[in-house]
Amino acid sequence: MSRQLLAMALAPLLGLFILGIGNGFLATLITLRLDAAGESALVIGWVSSAYFIGLALGALFNDRLLLRIGHIRAYGCFASLVAVTVLLQGLWLDPTSWFVLRLIGGWATVGVYLVIESWLLTSAETRVRGRLLALYMISLYAAGVAGQLLLGVTDALGEAAPFMVVGMLASLSVLPMAVIPRVSPLIEHAEPLSPLRLIVITPTGVMGCFGSGLAVAAIYTLLPLYLQRTGMTVADIGQMMAVVVLGGMLLQYPIGRWSDRHDRQLVLILIGAATAVISLALLLLPLVTWMQVALLFLLGGGVFALYPVAVSHAADRAPAGALVRMSQGLLLINAVGSTLSPSLITPVMTAVGDGGLFWSIGALGLGLVGFFAWRRSVRPAPQPVAPFASTPPQTVVGAELNVTEELVQGAIEHEHQEDLSGVVPDVAVAEPNEAYREPNDVSA
Template identity: 65%
Template sequence: MPRHLLLMSLAPLLGLALLGIGNAMLTSLVPLRLSATGVSSEAIGLISSAYYLGLGLGALVNDRLLLRIGHIRAYAGFASLVAVAALAMGLGDHPVVWFLLRMMIGWSLVGVYLVIESWLLSAADPAVRGRLLALYMIVLYGAGVLGQLLLGVTAMLSLEAAFMLVAMLAAASVLPLVLLPRVSPLIEQSEPLSPWRLIRITPTGVFGCLASGLVVAVIYSLLPLALGDGGILSTAEIGQRMALVILGGMLLQYPIGRWSDSHDRQQVLIILSIAIVGFAALLMGPAREGIAQLTVLFLLGGAAFTLYPVAVSHAADRAPAGALVRMSQGLLLINAVGSTLSPPAVSLPMAEMGAMPGMALSLAVMGGGMLLFFVWRRVMRPAPQPLAPFETHAPQTPLGTELAVGPELVEAAEEHLRDAEADDPLVEVTRELVADMPELITEASLDSLEEIEVKEEQALQEERMLPK
């Protein structure tokens, strides 16, 4: 990677690392603290979903806010809100207050991620975005692992001090962006595709992203609660096991994704669904403790965290080149919907059956549902030939999906459209999809895409000059 690119990316990635460590600690700290104070599993599930609700709402509106107040000030404001909310959590444990605070943290964090991702987008041309995405992923997952490992530190602190530590990390994350960079990032608005259009293009991709949100939210929000059920494991041991889950997702995502490049992606999704069912079943019995539990948690993280990038790659196999970014944005929002729904739903069987059995059974049911749907779709319509190399996905905002749309993916999508049969249903859907932007399909090069952006900017300027 060029030195100037690394220097431009240094500030946002340092900020992401500090904030990511604090957020990872907070994700496990919240359910553990609430459970220790006697809050019901149902209330904990609702409070956990509030975070993802805030993420989804922020993804829809925060880009407009950034355009008005600027990126550096916006980052400072959002990070400050995270710090304030973390400190407020140390003042009490009322469920309603914590619901609002978690939603505020989710809304603020997606604003932070928006600044970071737009910074990375402005730092590089499409030819090197893949390397930036890989670096972004390493920092994001690495911060998650480190934050979970530091969870044991909070056990030695008072309730107030634990949340003060998270607030300190959030406040410190502002310093790299204030001190290091010399330029501000740029951002362009792009509306995500509607769910209905996405379903017509790729039902498997839509369901895969929704299911990924369901599963991953349960792992992040409720697995710490399940591991701590019965008081057998200490807070430090729970953090170590959560770190192992994230590490599994980090290390196994790339090899599984590369494997999907040479195989039917629907088949890969079917195998991942079977794996989730199997690992969840093991957590209810043979793998309740010891080395067996550690191994299963590592593999469960690998299967769960790989669902989303494989589903997005499958969707990209069917998408027209001009709609790749908008499609990825829509899929990200669908993923956020799944993340919001699952914690409250899974908390019900956890309250009835016990934390670990209820959570594991819920994961098995989700995996079974995915398995049935993916098998049905494969029978109804086989997956297309993989078009472009698998790309790992870690964007937290709709804008960040542009990091994953590189030249190879665009060229492959254009080639797929040219080679499609006339009676292929995708061709009709594609024509409807790009009815408002035909240039994106008729032109077959990255240069043409840049020309379209220039034309759109000129058209916007002319529109502004028209008399009201």
């Protein structure tokens, strides 16, 4: 990677890392504070859902604001909103107020991701996007691990200290973006494929992305609640959550490469089965610390790998012209799953106890196994058209980072081998770079 490209990508990646440290433990912190205040699991679930509702709404509409005011000013607005909502949460604890603040915070957070991803997308040619995406993922997951480890340190400083730290980090993340004397090209609005069309094209991809949203949101928002009610300290909970995120980061690529060499539907079936088995083991076995750490590491690896493998499977079926819009649609399906997850699982936890979290994740895993096995019997998976690329859930703009030249070429070759005229619509989609234009005036 050239020095020029690295210099272009350094500002957004550094901003992402700084903000991501605070955002990495905020969901855990909110869950623990609500539980310590005596709020029910149902209330905690609704407050947690507010964040994901904000993410989904922002993914649909924030690009319009970016078009109007540009990248740097938009980043400053979104990051400031994140800081304000978090600091307000530190002033008083009220579930209704926190619901509204988390919704606004989710809307602003996805706006930050939109700016960063669109900046990266326009920073270089298609041939280096894979490396940019790798840097993006390293920054995102490294910040998540660091944030969870920082939770215990900040919590020991006082009740308001963690919220102050998150607010300061959100404000500091503006600096790398503001000091760069350049505005990246503006983006144009693009509509994703509708859910019904996605179901027709790739039922397995849709169900995999939806199930991933359910599982990942449950891990981030409800696993800390379960761990706290087992008697762990805040510092211990942060360490366990860091283990989960680390498992997702380290196991995602090996599982993905495995899916390149085998039927991706079979890999999805095995991921679902492993998720169910691990969940039941965490629930039923008399665990010692090292065993719990190992199982949580594996659970994170399976849950976090579900989304990129499902997206890769969907890409194997998509025509070249629909790749970007299909990725955007699957991302929104994932966001819907994340939104519903806390409010669906917390009633189970209320009815059967805290172990309802793992009963729910286990049941989800078994349900995915049954669905994927049925789809495999009805329509076997095609041969992978391009190498697996590790994929975190992103914004609808950042989804284009995954559309590499290899994937487009593979989709073109796949169209020549299989008649999709009755399955996939004639979708007109611009090539990734065509949705972006350099402004005449690039002054800040």
